[in-house]
Amino acid sequence: MGVLAILQSALILWLSIYGLNAFILAWLHQRHRRTVISLPVAGPDALPRVTVQLPVYNERYVVERAIDAVAAFDYPSDRLQIQVLDDSDDETTELALARVEHHRAGGVDITLVRRPNRDGYKAGALAWAWPQATGEYIAIFDADFCPSPDFLLRTIPYFVERPRLGMVQTRWSYVNSDYSLLTRVQALALDGHFGVEQVARNRSGLLMSFNGSGGIWRKACVDAAGGWQTDTICEDLDLSYRAQLAGWECLYVPDVCVPAELPPQMAAFKRQQARWAQGSAQVLRKLTGGILRSGVLRWPQKFMALIHISGYLAHPLMVALLLITLPALIAPDPATVTLGGLSLLGLGPPVVYTISQKYLYADWKRRMVVFPLLMMVGIGIAWCNAKAVWRGLTRWGGEFERTPKFRIEDTGDRWLDSSYLLDVDISSIGELLLAGYALGLAIIGVLTDQNGVAPFMLVYSAGFSVVAGLDVAQVAAAWWRKRRSRIPASPQA
Numbered sequence: 001m002g003v004l005a006i007l008q009s010a011l012i013l014w015l016s017i018y019g020l021n022a023f024i025l026a027w028l029h030q031r032h033r034r035t036v037i038s039l040p041v042a043g044p045d046a047l048p049r050v051t052v053q054l055p056v057y058n059e060r061y062v063v064e065r066a067i068d069a070v071a072a073f074d075y076p077s078d079r080l081q082i083q084v085l086d087d088s089d090d091e092t093t094e095l096a097l098a099r100v101e102h103h104r105a106g107g108v109d110i111t112l113v114r115r116p117n118r119d120g121y122k123a124g125a126l127a128w129a130w131p132q133a134t135g136e137y138i139a140i141f142d143a144d145f146c147p148s149p150d151f152l153l154r155t156i157p158y159f160v161e162r163p164r165l166g167m168v169q170t171r172w173s174y175v176n177s178d179y180s181l182l183t184r185v186q187a188l189a190l191d192g193h194f195g196v197e198q199v200a201r202n203r204s205g206l207l208m209s210f211n212g213s214g215g216i217w218r219k220a221c222v223d224a225a226g227g228w229q230t231d232t233i234c235e236d237l238d239l240s241y242r243a244q245l246a247g248w249e250c251l252y253v254p255d256v257c258v259p260a261e262l263p264p265q266m267a268a269f270k271r272q273q274a275r276w277a278q279g280s281a282q283v284l285r286k287l288t289g290g291i292l293r294s295g296v297l298r299w300p301q302k303f304m305a306l307i308h309i310s311g312y313l314a315h316p317l318m319v320a321l322l323l324i325t326l327p328a329l330i331a332p333d334p335a336t337v338t339l340g341g342l343s344l345l346g347l348g349p350p351v352v353y354t355i356s357q358k359y360l361y362a363d364w365k366r367r368m369v370v371f372p373l374l375m376m377v378g379i380g381i382a383w384c385n386a387k388a389v390w391r392g393l394t395r396w397g398g399e400f401e402r403t404p405k406f407r408i409e410d411t412g413d414r415w416l417d418s419s420y421l422l423d424v425d426i427s428s429i430g431e432l433l434l435a436g437y438a439l440g441l442a443i444i445g446v447l448t449d450q451n452g453v454a455p456f457m458l459v460y461s462a463g464f465s466v467v468a469g470l471d472v473a474q475v476a477a478a479w480w481r482k483r484r485s486r487i488p489a490s491p492q493a
Contacts, residue, residue, distance in 0.1 A: 011320055019347065021304070024200075026355055032204055037158075037251065048079065049134060050079060050138075051139070053126060054141055054143060056096060060095055061420075063092050067082075080108075082109065083113050087115060113125075124230055127228040127230070137216050138219055139151075140212070140215060144261040147214070147258045155170065165218065166217065166249060167248070167251070168251045170254075173258065174260060176261055179408055188374050195360045196356045205301065207305045214260070234282065237283050238286065245290050245297075246296075263405070267471050268404050268422055270381055274384050275403075281392025312385055313389060318386075329441065376466045378463070382464075387427065404421070406418050422475075424471055424475045429468075431467055435468065439457070441460075442461065
């Protein structure tokens, strides 16, 4: 067996491990899906003091909605503190301050917290406000989340009778999942995580993650685990793993949903995914040693934890597999290029997504219609995420590039004329080149009688084309819209 064949087989094997992981999580979900963790009864006198933190940076479209939502919490007012952690440098600050003053006049304990700089980004803002937080428990929401008034009453009681419970995470839902095909794809992908993966991990004793929003921390747990740290840009994943390695428990509560906004722009979605990919790679570097040396975890827990935090490595592996296929095809004495091992990788995610939709929705069949597009988008963002993984493996920290929110709630809402609109992502150039490369490989595969290569390469080509094409098309549509608005109307005859 030649070097290329060995390398190709190794890549396929590594990728197939992630597919196997999907099957394992699907099985664990089915095994534990009926496990019910009842909410303890806690009278008003037993409810502890809670601080709600809203980290905000340039969110003028959604900041008022977020502040109003948390100010409406049905919780004893003498035990509720709200901090709006505002790092903005646009009119968001003025809007936020007006809502803060409005609710403070109504008797709500709410303040606007400003820092002299934006060091550490979101983690830095949380750490800055930490000494001023007076609650025993800290609830955290990003600016695009809309928690219901009973959120705290449906979550805080879990902590009362469980002194080692350090964190409660709730399920994300979406205010705009049916806005477009792209938002439907994102909803399907996130449902796989929140509907299956989080349930499977938490109920079977595996390590789970805090998702950055829609969750509550015991303040003592955060302090014991080392606090918010800024050496990764996935501070949520980092802290949740450090807490569990220190012996704290985490709880996932899928029955409590917090609606959030999905980005309608492809460039914004890619930015979000790249941030998660880079941060996850940094957490992998930071915590692998601690996971392996842990005396708290058993070896199956360690293995599944490493698979979890290394999940974004699948993207550079996919790109590497694509790139070595050409030399494997045109080698003087080529070995048969077989990609059949990827069938395991291809079947695992559909099982997870199908289970999640059946678990969460009555109209699950309608929602699964977009799965082929999700598959193509998942491939198409591989180049962007591969670069992000490389950054995460080679440097600490980095800029926390926010995902712009436009307050898209109804299908008639518009965002193309927003000043938060992103330019075409530079990764689109690489995606278009890879789309052409994959198409060429499909043709070569047919010409060299290796027809099994062609279907995989055509899917690669379609995925990169869809992601780059939508990115460019959305920005072009915005440009054309602005140009037309500047053209004076023709005089009437």
